[in-house]
Amino acid sequence: MIIVGDHREWAVDDFVTCLVRGPASRYPRGYLWLFPLWFMILSGAVAVVGVRLDGHLPLWLGASEIGGLLVAMSTAVCVLLTARRIAFRADGGGILLGTRTMRKRLKRRRVYLPWSEVAQVTLVPRRYSVLADIVLSPTAGWVPAPTRRQQAALLVGALLMPFGVGRGAPALTMPRHRPPGYRVRICETTAGQLRLALHQVAPQGVPVRVATGMAALRLVTPHSRLPGPLRPGWPASSLGQTPSGQPSASSRP
Numbered sequence: 405m406i407i408v409g410d411h412r413e414w415a416v417d418d419f420v421t422c423l424v425r426g427p428a429s430r431y432p433r434g435y436l437w438l439f440p441l442w443f444m445i446l447s448g449a450v451a452v453v454g455v456r457l458d459g460h461l462p463l464w465l466g467a468s469e470i471g472g473l474l475v476a477m478s479t480a481v482c483v484l485l486t487a488r489r490i491a492f493r494a495d496g497g498g499i500l501l502g503t504r505t506m507r508k509r510l511k512r513r514r515v516y517l518p519w520s521e522v523a524q525v526t527l528v529p530r531r532y533s534v535l536a537d538i539v540l541s542p543t544a545g546w547v548p549a550p551t552r553r554q555q556a557a558l559l560v561g562a563l564l565m566p567f568g569v570g571r572g573a574p575a576l577t578m579p580r581h582r583p584p585g586y587r588v589r590i591c592e593t594t595a596g597q598l599r600l601a602l603h604q605v606a607p608q609g610v611p612v613r614v615a616t617g618m619a620a621l622r623l624v625t626p627h628s629r630l631p632g633p634l635r636p637g638w639p640a641s642s643l644g645q646t647p648s649g650q651p652s653a654s655s656r657p
Contacts, residue, residue: 419495420601425533425591427484428575429491429503433555435575436481438563443477491576492536492588494605498522499538501576501586515577515586517544525602525612527595528621534595537621539585550578583625 427435447470454461493500499522502514521544528535550558550573579586590598595614602612615621 419493420605421490422492422590422598423488423592424491424576425486425488425589427487428589429489430574431484432558432573433575433578434559435562436484438559438566439477439481441563442566443473446473488591492590494602496605496607501588502574513574513577515579517586519607519610522610524610524624525606526615526621526624527599527613528615528618529595530589533589533591534593534598535621536588536590536598537585537625538588539583539625540579544584 450466450469450473454466489503491501491503496519498516498518498520500514500516517538517540521541523539523541523544526537526539528537576586576588599612599614606612613624615624
């Protein structure tokens with residue numbers, strides 16, 4: 405689904421809005437691997453309770469409880485893998501990655517990329533989606549993704565305290581290193597439609613290409629470089645929103 409302009413009008417207007425597939429817009433990398441661990445922990449708890457009861461726990465009851473946990477885990481994983489959220493927005497100023505939020509502290513849950521810091525955008529048709537590969541220019545300032553140790557510490561905390569530890573930075577807002585940039589899995593559209601929509605808002609200096617596959621994407625991707633400095637601040641008028649996710653004064657009726 406691509407929305408161009410206001411009220412879903414297919415005319416040359418201000419912005420492009422797309423749906424992003426999967427859990428990357430809300431959860432950090434590796435979050436889905438916690439579900440099998442939770443399943444094994446709860447299944448072990450059921451087995452321990454059966455031993456504590458000296459075999460008085462019927463086999464059919466224990467099997468049904470473990471089977472119910474397996475069905476619940478599979479359902480939750482399938483829902484997260486097929487979830488669709490509006491997490492990609494682009495206008496004449498740049499690209500905004502991340503879902504809308506009313507939080508006062510964003511905690512890197514959204515990333516704004518001005519067109520001046522975007523070197524190229526490559527679209528790769530994938531099964532049920534389009535992979536948008538955004539490569540940053542050499543002059544762009546970006547925040548490196550968390551190290552493996554930091555990411556492991558976050559996942560361990562979420563494993564032990566699922567409701568007490570924050571979800572961390574979403575995988576959508578974590579840049580890759582080689583080269584620095586972002587990859588977004590956009591659904592309910594084709595590469596040609598998305599390329600046409602982005603051409604309406606992107607400046608002429610930013611090429612928007614379509615690659616036939618991942619092998620062709622590697623050929624057109626530039627070489628990597630070292631991380632640049634973080635540029636503080638957030639454009640208050642970016643896509644008509646303030647950093648808190650609320651509409652800016654100029655966009656309010």
